[in-house]
Amino acid sequence: MTMCAHEDTAAPGGPRRTALTIAADGSYAARLARHHDAAGSRFPERWTLGGPEPYAVPLPGSQPEEPDSELLPLTDGRVLILRRVADRFTLSLLYPTGPGTGELLLGTVAVPELTLLPPAPGGGLGYALAPGEQRTGLWLVHGGADGPERIAEVPGRCTGGAWLDRGGRLLALDRELDGRTKTVVVDLERGGETGPLLQITAESNDRLLLADPDSGLLLVRSDAPGHDRLGWGVLGSSLPVRFPDCLRPAGLAAGNPVALTPFAVQPGQLLAPESCAVAFRVDAAHGTWLGVWRPSGRGLRQLPAPAGWLAGAGLWTAGGTLLLPYATDAEPCGVARMAIPLAPVAPVARREPAGPTGPAGRREPAGAAGRAEPTGAAGRPGGGPSRAGTPHGGGIVPDTGEIDNRSTPSAHPKAAATEPRRASAHPRMCRPVPLQQAPLAAR
Secondary structure, three states, rough: EEEOEEHHHHHHOEEEEEOOOEEEOOEEEEEEEEEEOOOEEEEEEEEEEOOOOEEEOOOOOOEEOOOOOOOEOOOOOEEEEEEEEEEEEEEEEEEEOOOOEEEEEEEEEEOOEEOOOOOOOOOOEEEEEOOOOEEEEEEEOOOOOOOOEEEHHHHHHEEEEEOOOOOOEEEEEEEEEEEEEEEEEHHHOOOOOEEEEEEEEOOEEEEEEEOOOOOOOOEEEEEEOOOOEEEEEHHHHEEEOOEEEEHHHHHHOOOOEEEEEEEEEOOOOOOOHHHOOOOEEEEOEEEEEEEEEEEOOOOEEEOOOOOOEEOOEEEEEEOOOOEEEEEOOOOOOOOEEEEOOOOOOOOOOOOOOOOOOOOOOOOOOOOOOOOOOOEEOOOOOOOOOOOOOOOOOOOEEEEEEOOOOOOOOOOHHHHHHHOOOOOOOOOOOOOOEEEEEOOOOOO
């Protein structure tokens, strides 16, 4: 299963916390629910999603929670809670104890800012970011030997967070440094060694929104095309990032601002990133609904969201069912199931190596987009974006949905020669090749 991200982005650089965070394996979820009282006070609530029917267990403490408290469900059923107390943060584990709530204090962290990262693969560890103006601390806040500990420091101010592998070794962060935002990868098995992951042009702001460890599909946001656009690439590929026209918010509602936020990718699509279905939260002035898209398709399929959807929360099953949690007065803990038929998988080309030997003239698989119908409410990457070009060559590739077979200009030879190339000790994944292209090419 693929879980939703811990936070999404309604506007570039603007975090918006999701209403529900789902554990790494999809077994549990947690949110801050509201009491039905005049004050609308909040309390932690754990959802069990792994059984035949979802159900919620309240985990109230001795006093109401603040709106900025953060929750992280673990796969053993406990919930990690992060609270701000005066000038520091406390971390505790919550768990049900008959009619009450058990709480185990893990420790405190004395920093100006601290925010939980998305659930780590495996579901037993908890990480957090302490961003500063010049450096960002990476903390292991649950699973260490002696309480919370800072395990790495990254130059610059970091936000976001996406896991790139199933082993919990490679963490991608959006780093603001020298006035630009680029995505970097942090290697936790090498003491927090940091390298570039997403650099479309030298002047652009490039952010990673979502990553799928199985296929290597990456969903990005960049202003390299001249204004902020959603695009996609493949981890480990040396082909350019593509920016499909169907993911341009302005094209969804003429004259009305529309924001697209990817929140889940269909798992299990090994070596087939073009076949992965991606679920989007679609926000407009007149409401919020669901979008489903595949790189191999030619459009964004828009679908009504279930009543009470905890917008931005959801997960896929490997068989193609999209699960959308919702809460209404009649059903305070429910999951709507939407069957998304699997797309045909095109033959997979061999992955390009991290050197100047990538193929040219590749055509894009022309499979149709998957169709989604509601059914009730109750590793490694292969070919990259199918665009001809030399490794790290070509600029921003506009994707109109048509097959584009033109070659693209190469990147500056000096840039290619100085690209970092490191051997990796990771058993399943090579060190990611930075997605770095030349300036925007003329069409």
